[in-house]
Amino acid sequence: MSHHRLTASDILLDRRDFLQRCGMGFGAMALGGLVNANDAPVPHFAPKAKRVIHLFMNGGPSQVDTFDPKPKLQEFHGKSMPLDGLKTERPTGAALRSPFSFKKYGQSGLEVSELFEHTAKHADDLCVVRSMTADVPNHEPSLMLMNCGDGRLPRPSMGSWISYGLGSENENLPAYVALCPGGMPIKRAENWRSAFLPGNFQGTYLDSSIEEVDRMIENLKNPSARDGRQARQLDFLRKINDRHLVSHGHDPQLEARIRSFELAYRMQSEATDAFDVTKEPQHVRDMYGPGSFARQCLMARRLVERGVRFIQLWHGNGQPWDSHDDIEDHRRLAKECDQGIGALLADLKMRGLLEETLVLWGGEFGRTPAVELPQAGSNKGVMKGRDHNHYGFTVWMAGGGVKGGHIHGATDEFGYKAVDKPVHVHDLHATMLHLLGFDHEELTYRYSGRDFRLTDVHGKVVQDLLA
Secondary structure, three states, X not given: OOOOOOOOOOOOOOHHHHHHOOOOOHHHXXXXXXXXXXXXXXXXXXXXXXXXXXXXXXXXXXXXXXXXXXXXXXXXXXXXXXXXXXXXXXXXXXXXOOXXXXXXXXXXXXXXXHHHHHHHOOHHHEEEEEEEEOOOOOHHXXXXXXXXXXXXXXXXXXXXXXXXXXXXXXXOOOOEEEEOOOOOEOOHHHHHOOOOOOHHHOOEEEOOOOOOHHHHOOOOOOOOOOOOHHHHHHHHHHHHHHHHHHHHOOOHHHHHHHHHHHHHHHHHHHHHHHOOHHHOOHHHHHHHOOOHHHHHHHHHHHHHHOXXXXXXXXXXXXXXXXXXXXXXXXXXXXHHHHHHHHHHHXXXXXXXXXXXXXXXXXXXXXXEEEEEOOOOXXXXXXXXXXXXXXXXXXXXXXXXXXXXXXXXXXXXXXXXXXXXXXXEHHHHHHHHHHHOOOOOOOXXXXXXXXXXXXXXXXXXXXXXXXX
């Protein structure tokens, strides 16, 4: 077998090919900003926000127990509600009053449940959308709709679209990070996939319940490869990959893999610092409070400081807010996250970061104001919980150009269905992209002969949410 040594005369190299062949691809990184500027979209107009923190209460928090008080539920507790029949996932019965009290906060007089007393201190920064709607009362398609803009078909996630549109501010960290303590939510990595977008726009998942950074970010460092050996190994791997690219032509998957290796190499110095909350002063850690979600919130602040574009903080693995059995479980869940959320908003504001950081809180849908009826083997015969509800639920946003101290829309007097200024998930996505400087109809990617977008063929910007 004859071996031919590839030289520059064997193939005409374009700028990127040449730079990738210079020193482990670091030549390409040196001009990464220039290359990205030519390849990726640029904002269509001046953005209000430069980054997003998504506080995801996966499982579906109850709107009538958090940010949408309904006194009528007290009046009708245990009685049938005079509403047209709305189909829910499971059988429901009479009205179930909220066991939680509400108070008015701030100059805006925003009413917030006792569950979120720390968050409520920032009432005048919150833009509360009480008229959200989704498509179906099931977790899987609703998670996909909220995260990827489509409940059924494989589409890129919102974080991937935003990373694709804005590019990276820090070449040493992923542009998109998904933090979920204790494992993964349902639908797992599909929630932060890049689908047909280039693979480098997929979210980087980390289990934030692991406190030791070297364990949380697996295989970041190779203890057996020291004194430059790792650099030589990667250089050898780069040469093999380059030779493969030359012989097979353009290969997006291989190019994404090469970029992943290079990013992992660069992360060895910066990632351990970014995720290590023990480097924060004790009084800052005390402000955020104990637990995995509080640590995630502090990590999020450290990541936005370092230029990460999209950070998604999941409450926990599975679907923790799915309170079918007893709505009192919301008390425990809120206690796990409220102090951290309040501290995050205060910290971002104090450091001048909230203005350019869009914070979104919510789940994939809400919950019924009616009690869920007991079923064999499901909710243990207890009648204190609520079923899924996609007809009307609540999310809130803060910072990033939204109107603070503002309530948008309304559900009916029982909190079942959006009846005033409904906002579909597609509308929420269109509005978020607008705040980030993009016309949602123009931020597209051509795949399989079609120009795809996050909002598909739907969505409108909700102007009332803009400051």
